[in-house]
Each structure stands twice: as structure tokens, then as C-alpha cells.
Amino acid sequence: MAEIFAYIKHADGVADDSALELFVAAKKIAADATVTAVVTGSGADMDKICTEMAAVYNAVWKIDNAALAYPNAEVVRKALVNTLPADSIVLLPHDTFGMDLGPGLSIKMDSSFAADIVGIEGTDGGALKVIRQEFSGQVSTHVTCDIAAGAVLNIRPGVFQYDDSKAGGDVADKSGDAGDLSVKRTFLEVVEAEAGDVDITKSEVLVSVGRGIEDEDNVEIVFDLAEAMGADVSCSRPIVDAKWMEKSRQVGTSGQTVKPKVYMAMGISGSFQHMGGIKGNPFIVAVNKNTKAPIFQVADVGIEADILEFIPELQEAIEGL
Amino acid sequence: MEILVCVKRVPDTSENEIEINSDGNDIERDDLVYSVNEWDNYAVEEAIQIVDKVGGSVTVVTVGDDESEEVLRREMAMGANNGLLLTDDAFEGSDGKGIATILKGAVEKGNYDLIMTGAQADEGAAQVGGMLAAMMDYPYASLVNLIEAGDGKLKVGREIEGGNQEMNEIELPCVLSIQTGINEPRYVGIRGIRKVASVEIPELGAGDLGVDAAAIGEDAAKVKRVDYFMPDMGEGAEMLEGSTEEIIAKLIEYLKAKGGLK
Numbered sequence: 012m013a014e015i016f017a018y019i020k021h022a023d024g025v026a027d028d029s030a031l032e033l034f035v036a037a038k039k040i041a042a043d044a045t046v047t048a049v050v051t052g053s054g055a056d057m058d059k060i061c062t063e064m065a066a067v068y069n070a071v072w073k074i075d076n077a078a079l080a081y082p083n084a085e086v087v088r089k090a091l092v093n094t095l096p097a098d099s100i101v102l103l104p105h106d107t108f109g110m111d112l113g114p115g116l117s118i119k120m121d122s123s124f125a126a127d128i129v130g131i132e133g134t135d136g137g138a139l140k141v142i143r144q145e146f147s148g149q150v151s152t153h154v155t156c157d158i159a160a161g162a163v164l165n166i167r168p169g170v171f172q173y174d175d176s177k178a179g180g181d182v183a184d185k186s187g188d189a190g191d192l193s194v195k196r197t198f199l200e201v202v203e204a205e206a207g208d209v210d211i212t213k214s215e216v217l218v219s220v221g222r223g224i225e226d227e228d229n230v231e232i233v234f235d236l237a238e239a240m241g242a243d244v245s246c247s248r249p250i251v252d253a254k255w256m257e258k259s260r261q262v263g264t265s266g267q268t269v270k271p272k273v274y275m276a277m278g279i280s281g282s283f284q285h286m287g288g289i290k291g292n293p294f295i296v297a298v299n300k301n302t303k304a305p306i307f308q309v310a311d312v313g314i315e316a317d318i319l320e321f322i323p324e325l326q327e328a329i330e331g332l
Numbered sequence: 333m334e335i336l337v338c339v340k341r342v343p344d345t346s347e348n349e350i351e352i353n354s355d356g357n358d359i360e361r362d363d364l365v366y367s368v369n370e371w372d373n374y375a376v377e378e379a380i381q382i383v384d385k386v387g388g389s390v391t392v393v394t395v396g397d398d399e400s401e402e403v404l405r406r407e408m409a410m411g412a413n414n415g416l417l418l419t420d421d422a423f424e425g426s427d428g429k430g431i432a433t434i435l436k437g438a439v440e441k442g443n444y445d446l447i448m449t450g451a452q453a454d455e456g457a458a459q460v461g462g463m464l465a466a467m468m469d470y471p472y473a474s475l476v477n478l479i480e481a482g483d484g485k486l487k488v489g490r491e492i493e494g495g496n497q498e499m500n501e502i503e504l505p506c507v508l509s510i511q512t513g514i515n516e517p518r519y520v521g522i523r524g525i526r527k528v529a530s531v532e533i534p535e536l537g538a539g540d541l542g543v544d545a546a547a548i549g550e551d552a553a554k555v556k557r558v559d560y561f562m563p564d565m566g567e568g569a570e571m572l573e574g575s576t577e578e579i580i581a582k583l584i585e586y587l588k589a590k591g592g593l594k
């Protein structure tokens with residue numbers, strides 16, 4: 012079995028949740044695998060992250076270089092291609108960074124690529140069997156990935172929960188192997204999201220609406236229901252893309268992270284990018300006209316209904332209490 | 333600026349409930365409504381807007397079969413100048429790397445400054461753009477939600493976690509994958525489609541593109557789908573049944589118990 016490497020995402024001296032999830036995923040590929048954490052970056056935070064990872068991973072490779080101070084995927088790719096053995100299995104989180112890095116890395120390492128892995132069933136000869144989803148989670152698939160010449164595997168965040176398992180190892184400084192890191196894409200700055208008129212991250216009850224609302228004119232009924240309930244209104248991404256609501260109301264990985272007590276998902280299919288923004292294990296009510304919508308797998312209570320009819324009826328009943 | 337936009341014909345998830353066929357080896361494809369991948373529409377709109385500002389032309393390209401021509405025509409009705417249909421039996425069964433290899437053939441036959449893809453398509457892989465860029469040795473930026481054209485380079489915003497935006501400068505030629513919300517794709521009416529109905533769309537196969545047959549198709553695919561299955565529902569939601577009044581009464585009980593009503 013080729014060596015397994017996990018790329019450790021970190022910012023401001025704090026490792027991303029994916030950092031330890033990738034260790035769990037790696038052990039699913041082979042329980043006895045030697046798994047090395049790769050930490051790239053620059054400056055004072057590096058040693059802290061490396062020490063934390065050395066407590067869990069079999070080994071840590073540290074690549075310290077001023078060009079890696081911000082994780083520009085193009086620069087990181089060069090550092091990894093120059094440092095890692097050619098037939099490595101490289102694990103990345105399937106997030107905005109992993110999507111930026113993974114596909115191109117697999118080409119440059121001449122290895123296979125599998126995206127957004129949600130399950131790992133183990134290896135059979137040179138092939139790894141994994142589980143993926145298609146059509147925003149409506150169906151699942153088993154996929155075989157030829158890993159004989161190495162692979163880049165993007166792992167869905169939050170799936171392989173860290174379980175306190177540990178190997179433990181040493182930190183090796185590989186900074187000298189990073190080589191030429193010049194690229195044709197330069198990082199400039201991060202522009203922070205603008206605050207909106209409501210702060211849904213503080214809301215205890217959210218009535219959240221998705222593409223099932225169908226038309227801008229219908230958005231009103233959601234606000235009316237929320238008012239009757241004493242709740243705030245949030246939404247899924249397509250509602251913001253269509254400019255029917257402000258970005259500050261979007262729940263999900265590229266929007267807000269909310270921690271309400273009750274979350275009412277109205278006409279939302281339940282994609283992982285949406286669900287990734289819901290924390291604190293709220294009571295989830297899903298109303299959807301498709302009983303196979305993935306949201307019903309994670310909701311506490313489900314209702315098969317047309318939200319355009321159901322929302323006004325629920326509002327009326329609540330007002331009549 | 334000469335812009336190539338890669339588009340894919342996919343089953344429209346807002347129009348279909350996706351079901352698995354009885355053999356479990358495919359989804360039920362009868363009666364499926366297809367459309368252009370949501371993300372690709374934003375990419376084409378962005379390309380048209382750039383060309384409106386700085387001049388040039390927009391070419392849309394797809395790897396598919398005869399039926400894929402309809403998505404090219406749709407994007408040409410939006411305002412793309414040219415269409416290219418890459419089709420060949422040898423392409424069948426290609427994995428993401430195979431599709432990127434075929435598209436590379438089309439890129440090399442043109443003289444494009446900018447290549448755009450959608451951020452992801454129906455399989456949720458988000459892979460073709462990044463692979464194509466690496467094969468061409470072009471710089472790449474994914475999940476782009478802002479583009480400002482400059483001289484020999486672009487300023488691009490990438491959407492990152494939490495609604496934040498990562499600003500980058502990227503040299504041309506480059507490949508960008510486009511995130512939804514970057515613009516508001518224009519509406520295409522029947523009239524628009526009719527206007528481009530008779531425009532010739534060239535078809536190119538493996539030979540025309542000069543792609544090595546050993547690098548594409550099912551035999552070259554290192555990543556293969558084995559089957560489709562319904563995800564394990566786990567505990568799943570408790571489905572409320574009965575008349576609407578009964579359902580609402582039960583729901584209100586739950587909401588009261590869980591602190592959902594003020």
C-alpha cells in the first residue's frame with residue numbers, strides 16, 4: 012500500500028475540523044496504514060499545528076515557506092508535487108480549498124481523483140471502493156478508484172467524525188524539498204461577508220425556505236409564517252442567487268452557520284452544503300413534496316406537502332391558538 | 333477576449349425526482365427532463381458580459397451525444413457566438429480525467445484567452461475545470477463569483493467558507509470554474525432558440541481533436557461507478573400522516589414542546 016498523506020487545513024493557529032477527520036478516513040482505507048499529516052504554511056503558528064497533529068498522526072511533514080503563508084491552492088499544489096512520493100494517496104477536505112486543489116493535483120501527480128467521498132469500503136487489489144452521491148444527494152453510488160499509481164481523494168467534511176483515535180509520531184521538516192513555488196495566480200486579500208439586517212446566527216427559531224418556494228412573489232408567505240411563530244427567516248442558496256433575499260440570510264457552508272433550537276426547512280432538498288451550516292443539533296422539521304428528498308434523512312419530523320399550500324394553513328392555525 | 337465555456341447537459345433536478353432503475357446500474361432515464369447544468373448557465377452569462385465589455389467572442393463546447401446539441405443551441409440563444417459538439421463513440425464511459433482530456437483537444441484547436449466551466453455538475457464532482465487547467469499548464473481558480481478583466485490578467489473573487497471572498501490576480505490564459513450567483517443569467521425564450529435553430533454546429537470526434545484513444549473512454553477510466561443505490565435512511569424523519577388539520581395539530585404540539593413557538 013502506498014503511503015497516505017492528509018493535508019491539514021488551518022488558519023490563525025487553529026486546525027480545521029477536517030484535520031482530524033482525514034485521519035479517521037485514512038484508517039478506513041487501511042487500518043494499519045501509516046498516515047502522515049502534511050502541514051504547509053509560514054510563521055509562528057506552524058509549530059503549534061504540527062505538534063497537535065503529531066499527537067494523532069503517525070508522522071507530520073512540515074513545509075514552511077513564506078509563499079505558503081496563505082493557502083493559495085496553486086502554490087500548495089506545487090509544494091505537494093515537489094515533496095510527496097509519486098504514488099502517494101493524498102486526502103483533502105472536499106470544501107472550497109479541496110475543490111480548488113484536488114483535481115489539478117491529481118493531474119500533476121498522474122494519479123486518480125475521487126471527489127466528495129462520503130463512505131470508504133476498503134481496498135480490493137489496486138482498487139479502493141468508496142461511496143459518493145449524485146444529484147445533490149438524491150442517489151448514492153459505489154465507485155471504484157484505481158489507486159495503484161496513487162490517488163487524490165476529496166473527503167466530505169463532517170462525515171468521518173474524529174473519534175479520539177491516535178497513532179502519534181514525529182515532525183519532519185520538509186521545507187527544503189518544496190522547490191520552486193512560483194505560480195501564475197496571486198492571492199490578494201480576503202473580503203469579509205457583509206452583515207445584513209438580521210443576524211440569523213443568533214436566532215432560536217428559523218423558518219428557512221428553499222427553491223420550493225418557486226417564485227419571488229411567494230416569499231412573502233414565509234415572512235408571514237415566521238412572524239406568527241415569532242421566528243426569523245433564513246434560506247438556501249438559490250434564493251440568494253435569485254436575489255430574493257439578502258446573502259446574510261443564507262444558511263450553509265458558503266453562508267451562515269446557525270444554531271437554532273428549531274429549524275423549519277421548507278422546500279429545501281438538504282444538500283450537504285446547506286446542512287453544513289446547521290449546528291447544535293436543532294429539532295428539524297422538513298416540508299417537501301418529494302418524499303425522497305435527502306432532507307428527510309436528517310429531519311426529526313417530515314411532512315409531505317406543497318409548501319405553497321401548507322405554509323398559509325400552518326400560519327392560520329398558529330394565529331388561531 | 334476569446335472565451336470558451338464548457339457546458340453539460342444534465343437531468344434537471346428541479347423538474348425530476350431521480351429514481352434508480354430496476355437493475356440498480358443507472359437512474360431511470362425515461363421521461364427525464366434535461367437542461368443545461370445550472371452552474372454552466374452562469375458561466376455563459378458571465379462570458380457574454382465580459383465580451384460585451386471588452387470585445388471578442390464566446391464559444392460553447394460540450395462533450396456528449398446528438399441530444400447534447402440542444403444545450404449548445406440554448407446557450408447560443410443566450411448570446412454565445414459559436415458552438416462545438418465533441419462527440420464520438422470512443423468518448424463513452426470516460427471519467428472526469430477523460431472528459432478533461434477531450435476538452436483539452438478542443439482548447440488546443442482554438443486560441444482562447446479564458447476558459448470557463450461550472451463549479452460542478454450533476455455528479456457533484458467539481459473536477460473537470462481543475463483537471464483541464466493542470467493538463468494545459470494554465471492557472472486555475474475555482475468557485476469564482478467576481479471577474480474584473482485587466483490587461484493580460486484578471487482580478488477574480490473566489491467564494492470561500494462563510495460567505496467570504498478570496499481575491500486573486502490570475503494571468504491569462506487561465507481556467508475559471510464559476511459559482512452560481514455571480515450574475516443573473518438572462519432568460520431565453522422560444523423566439524431566441526428559433527433564431528439559432530439553423531446555425532451550423534461543428535461536430536468533432538477523437539480523430540479531429542487529436543486525442544489519444546488510450547487516454548479516454550471506459551478503458552482509460554480509473555474511476556468507475558459500480559452501481560446506484562438509495563442511501564440508508566438511517567432513523568429518518570418521523571413522517572406526519574393524516575389530514576392537513578391532523579398534521580398541523582401534531583406539528584404544533586412538537587413546536588410547542590421544542591420551543592418553536594413564542
Ligand SMILES: Cc1cc2nc3c(=O)[nH]c(=O)nc-3n(C[C@H](O)[C@H](O)[C@H](O)COP(=O)(O)OP(=O)(O)OC[C@H]3O[C@@H](n4cnc5c(N)ncnc54)[C@H](O)[C@@H]3O)c2cc1C
Pocket residue numbers: 107147220221222223224225246247248249261262263264265266267277278279280281282283284285288298299300301304316317318319345346451452475
Ligand atoms: C461550493 C458550494 C457551496 C455551496 N454553499 C451553499 C450554502 O451555503 N447554502 C446552500 O443552501 N446551498 C449551498 N450550495 C448549493 C447546494 O449544493 C444546493 O444546490 C442548494 O442547497 C439547493 O437548494 P435548495 O434545497 O433550496 O434547492 P433544490 O435542491 O432545488 O431543492 C428544492 C426542493 O424543494 C422541493 N419542492 C419544490 N417545490 C416544492 C413545493 N411547492 N412544495 C414543497 N417542496 C417543494 C423539491 O422537492 C426539492 O427537494 C453550495 C454549492 C457549492 C458547490
Ligand SMILES: Nc1ncnc2c1ncn2[C@@H]1O[C@H](COP(=O)(O)O)[C@@H](O)[C@H]1O
Pocket residue numbers: 337338339340369371372393394395396428431448449450451452453454455456457458459460461
Ligand atoms: N461532458 C461535458 N462537456 C462539457 N463540459 C463538461 C462536461 N462535464 C463537465 N463539464 C464541465 O465541467 C464542470 C464541472 O463538472 P464536474 O467536474 O463533472 O462536476 C461543468 O460545469 C462543465 O462546465
